[in-house]
Amino acid sequence: MITLDRKQEYYEALVSKNTEYEGLFYVGVKTTGIFCRPTCPARKPKFENCEFYETAQQALLASFRPCQRCRPLSHPNHVSAVIRTLVEAVERNPEKRWKTQDFRELAIDESTARRQFKKRFGMTFVEYARARRMGIALKNIRSGRSIIDSQLDTGYESSSGFRDAFARIMGTAPTRLDGEHVLKATWLDTPLGPMLAIADEQSLVLLEFVDRRGLEREVERLRIREKAAIIPGRTSPIDEIEAELEQYFAGTLTKFQTPIRMIGSPFQQSVWNALMQIPSGETRSYQQIAISLGRPTASRAVARANGSNQLAVIIPCHRVITSGGELGGYAGGLTRKDWLLKHEYAHREQVGTEQESS
Known part of the structure; x- marks a missing residue:
């Protein structure tokens, strides 16, 4: 989560074209629908028209397309011909699902494309194309x-x-x-x-x-x-x-009442129901969940069911950690998992303090 202070810091870096911020953030411009690197030579947008992202993939998923002037999907000091060709091809047909034959028609080796994108941006070309395609769908949904x-x-x-x-x-x-x-x-x-x-x-x-x-x-x-x-x-x-969700993030709600429908196998649903029994501000291990279901040797199956949860936050798979006390995995990212656990624990402490003083 990028705070308001950090957004203002990024905006100042954008206006001054501060090269020290290269790779630290990207800016999406609402009025043009493009996203840029901090040192883009284009005319600077107003602060209220900027959305800031820590990765290019986040900007793509928010439906922004790469700027043609600063080329945010190219290394600042080296514009790869392979990357440039593929990015331009995606922009000609953003919804295309790429296949091996498509790379052959461009005379580009598929594995080379994967390596170059992964090295520069932390995602493969297929992941980039998927993010661009998904971004368009999400833009329609958002509007x-x-x-x-x-x-x-x-x-x-x-x-x-x-x-x-x-x-x-x-x-x-x-x-x-x-x-x-x-x-x-x-x-x-x-x-x-x-x-x-x-x-x-x-x-x-x-x-x-x-x-x-x-x-x-x-x-x-x-x-x-x-x-x-x-x-x-x-x-x-x-x-x-x-x-x-607004109440949850404000710290005034710990249990959701929105009607849900869990779509999964009977075992998966039993795991998800067990997750919803974990009190806010507390955690359980995969092993503890397995034991509570009467299947003490099913820790791995519990972990798989945990990862298949389609109702993030509501079914609190973020409250499940390893037996050693480590965070373990989380589809939404470990940074989010850590934030959610700390948020819920702080709210629990606040409620306890209020009850003691009343």
Whole structure:
């Protein structure tokens, strides 16, 4: 989470083109839809039109495209021909799912592309292309606009081209939505970064941080399992969780009441139910969860179920640590897990103090 003070620091670095901040942050410009490096020579935007990100991937997932002047996806002192060619190819068709044949047509070795992107940006080319593609989908979700508005915003001159792209991202063509089971998706801003919420009219089925690794595949699996179309929109459960998340992050809520539907095997659901029994401000080990389920040798299975949780924060998989007291894994990132645990522990201490003084 980037604090207001840090944002102001980054903005000053941006205005002064301070080279010491290269690689520390990227700035997304709301008015142009592009993101830049700190030393970009372009005219500087107003502070209120800036969004700051610690990685290029975060900027891509927020739907910003790379600046053509400062080329934030190229090393400051070396513009790789391979990287430049691939980035330009992605911008020509951002929704494309890349295959081996596509690299051959550009006379680029697939493994070379993977290594160069990984070395420069900490993500492979496929991860970059996926982030750009997902960013477009999330932009449509965040705006909540109609399908025709999305078509115009995305720049498609033909409706057929837009339908194909929509189908690749959301799983169904716009004209086929009528009469099908529909799930609605909304972008929710939180202090720890944006989250994607998906629900029908009765319950919430997915809540994840948008930069979670594998989120796109997770959404696809949800769509296939539910035999549903996923479109931008809001439902009552989404409105409820948005309000409850605001209270949670403010430290005034410890237990969620938003109706949820857990989609998983009976064992997975038993693990998720056990997680919801862990009091806020406390932790349990994978081993303790396994023992509570009467399966003391199933620690690894518990860990796998923990990692398959599709309702972050609500089903508190962040409260599960290793037997040695270490954080272990967390799909939303260990920094977030550490923050959530400290936040809940501090709130528990605050409640205890208030009760003693009353």
